[in-house]
Amino acid sequence: MGEEDYYLELCERPVQFEKANPVNCVFFDEANKQVFAVRSGGATGVVVKGPDDRNPISFRMDDKGEVKCIKFSLENKILAVQRTSKTVDFCNFIPDNSQLEYTQECKTKNANILGFCWTSSTEIVFITDQGIEFYQVLPEKRSLKLLKSHNLNVNWYMYCPESAVILLSTTVLENVLQPFHFRAGTMSKLPKFEIELPAAPKSTKPSLSERDIAMATIYGQLYVLFLRHHSRTSNSTGAEVVLYHLPREGACKKMHILKLNRTGKFALNVVDNLVVVHHQDTETSVIFDIKLRGEFDGSVTFHHPVLPARSIQPYQIPITGPAAVTSQSPVPCKLYSSSWIVFQPDIIISASQGYLWNLQVKLEPIVNLLPDKGRLMDFLLQRKECKMVILSVCSQMLSESDRASLPVIATVFDKLNHEYKKYLDAEQSYAMAVEAGQSRSSPLLKRPVRTQAVLDQSDVYTHVLSAFVEKKEMPHKFVIAVLMEYIRSLNQFQIAVQHYLHELVIKTLVQHNLFYMLHQFLQYHVLSDSKPLACLLLSLESFYPPAHQLSLDMLKMLQSRLKTTCFSIQYSAFLNSETSVCEGAPISHQGNTVKNMLLFSNRFLETKL
């Protein structure tokens, strides 16, 4: 397996922390993505490392018993430590506030605290086996104020910090999930829903395990991912991942099923809106894209892996410290190790080795793994860092060796222009709304974001087409067909074609003496009228006399009669003198374009004569 084959990799610079051992406990906070290394209950030091801050926070705290859970509030303002099943201790990290610890006991009698989650810099939720309690922390008073609470039996809980949703598992089978949403001091209960458990043998009691549930935001929507080890339908073997869509309002709905076609131990990540499923037995991973077309059975869509299963790219543990001096070769890292712990969305932690990685998707290898260019484009256009890869796919499909057929090229162009048009429309309606003065009245009005998937004409021209037409070995028929296909696609999406694309067509036709073709294109207004184009045509008159007439027609259409006369008088001098037209007063504002056209025609003349 060549290196170019791996499409998943661990980030180059992982967060490194002290390995977990009997005296050093390691904790991970999903909200701040921080790793806590607590030595001897904090007495000999706590080191906190996050993915962004390269300067770790370190401090000491008194050893008041075994730490069960430790987390900073957002922006690292307040530290919360759980040491008993009834209480949580707090310590301010705000300058000028007392750093003395203060404690909060859970309100519900006889309840045990399962854990806690920070929902803002001063708001915290206690999850107990009998419900949840939502507090506001008042650091200056060193006390907490209960905002709201809710009673229900809880088996386990899960927190998605991106969407501020806590999911509680209730009932005996643990499969009824109750979501709560938190925002600015409010807690709202969302409709509960049931996860359908697979039919299990009678001897074992079925139940929903916390390990089989994950929460993640995919394409801006919150999903609950359930790893079902056995399909409900007995005839299909292999595990599957069931995606429940959890909307802001309304009931949760089963939407997608990802077919894994294998059994064993799995772990889930979400990277760049792709669901990554790791399989420990085979030490490989597969990816799913719920936006790609799947099989829809009327209520849910079934998806298969986008690509064949591959291992994560082998990783060498970087050597730091004195070992680096001795020319010791880097140690290969054991991938898919049983000591790996996976967190959403894209985090892999090896507590035994002391590393935290972000999982990343590499797009370049995928280009060769997905032969269907239409599907490849659908896939790439949804990725964050797709621009250069897409442009390279375009160049590749026009290259001599990997030349795609015209229908395929047309499909690719259509997909590009579909995205491009969507953006142009959004821009336009934004501009219109701003003009209408709605910007103040409606806070929802946002300038559309230009993602990397928006490839405009200048991108395609600069990176793909201009180099393509220069290739001498390309049959000119193919070159023209490709250019026309791009122009057709732009027209189909009602995008105004830029003049330089027309120039490219004309240049190619003229180089191959295909004047009659050019004439026909102009006759049907495929090459839109423009002043630079009219000038270019005028300059071609000596090789193709009808160009004169075409040029005058074009100028007439442009409603510039005055300039027409000016041109008719001057055009004879046009080819000989570079200055005569440029200095002509009526077109001085056009000077630049005209100069360019002249340069072009001169260049052309050189090759011609």
Added chain:
Amino acid sequence: MAAAAAGAGSGPWAAQEKQFPPALLSFFIYNPRFGPREGQEENKILFYHPNEVEKNEKIRNVGLCEAIVQFTRTFSPSKPAKSLHTQKNRQFFNEPEENFWMVMVVRNPIIEKQSKDGKPVIEYQEEELLDKVYSSVLRQCYSMYKLFNGTFLKAMEDGGVKLLKERLEKFFHRYLQTLHLQSCDLLDIFGGISFFPLDKMTYLKIQSFINRMEESLNIVKYTAFLYNDQLIWSGLEQDDMRILYKYLTTSLFPRHIEPELAGRDSPIRAEMPGNLQHYGRFLTGPLNLNDPDAKCRFPKIFVNTDDTYEELHLIVYKAMSAAVCFMIDASVHPTLDFCRRLDSIVGPQLTVLASDICEQFNINKRMSGSEKEPQFKFIYFNHMNLAEKSTVHMRKTPSVSLTSVHPDLMKILGDINSDFTRVDEDEEIIVKAMSDYWVVGKKSDRRELYVILNQKNANLIEVNEVKKLCATQFNNIFFLD
């Protein structure tokens, strides 16, 4: 010529007069180099129609032409005589290839009057025929021959005089019967191409279709696309397309239109399993693709004879009103398999495209509004792209081209055209014709426009309506005022 004579029967002169339209008297091709000595004159003659003419008369007629051309050359070495006017007929000379002369002799139209004593008196109308029209017809004869047979010289190289004579005989024997000299007019001078009006998007779709077809049928060298007998795309050069267009619209398409109208050989082939339903069929080549013995023979055409000299098979394939011409190199022999493949690829796509074009055309027609019968008729021609448009002519049938105006008016148009040819400058000519007709000719930067107005008591000022016409019908064209 009986049919033509009957045609005049409805005229107001029918009671006393009989009219006989111009007719082909003879047509011959010769090369003076082939029989330079006395006694060998017969060798000069390569083709002679009518063949029944006695040998010595043939030799005499050829010799006369030769003498006229030689004689007039002394006065105008660069422009030898093009035609000779006599009382009874007119002779037209053309030298399409060096030393190869084509001559066409046309009898002037005749009016047969009854004199008082009841005897018929024949009167030749010497000034009726327009030189430009018939010279064009003669040139077209050569172009058509060349399209299907290549140049005279090539035949000489391939098989000497014998082969050339065979080819000329084979071609002109049939072709001359299709010359309808009585209905030749201005359009024959232009030899233009009618382009199908189309919006940009549909045009681009057609482009895309052609490019894809050329890619999947990789032996195709050139493609042409027509709709409703009007051209949309030509991969051939202009001059070759001009004559091919003439062949398609006056010969091939009309021959196939009748079975279409009659609903015979219904083109849907539902019986072919796995085959998408479509309306495609071959106009040249195999008639029935299911017949394993079907002949895959296509007409050969010759293009770019001045430089690359290419010999091609002409495949014409049609679905509904859309026709595509695929031209492939003559060295490649299309097999039945190829034809089936072409049918399965092109058929369905062309059917869809044809209905797209039809739909788009109807939308455009609706958008341009309900057209009131205009007060005028016009003929437009552009020398640059050979675009031609006429509201004077009805649809062409294989036999005659019908005009909706009186022949006298057509002659005026021809006269104006002759005037235009004499000068290079742009100009406008306004003629008051009989009854209430006005004829306006306008020439501007290699475009010509002829308008026939019929308005009661119209005066010269109202004739300026033409300007309005230019503004509405030709708004995208630059006319110098």
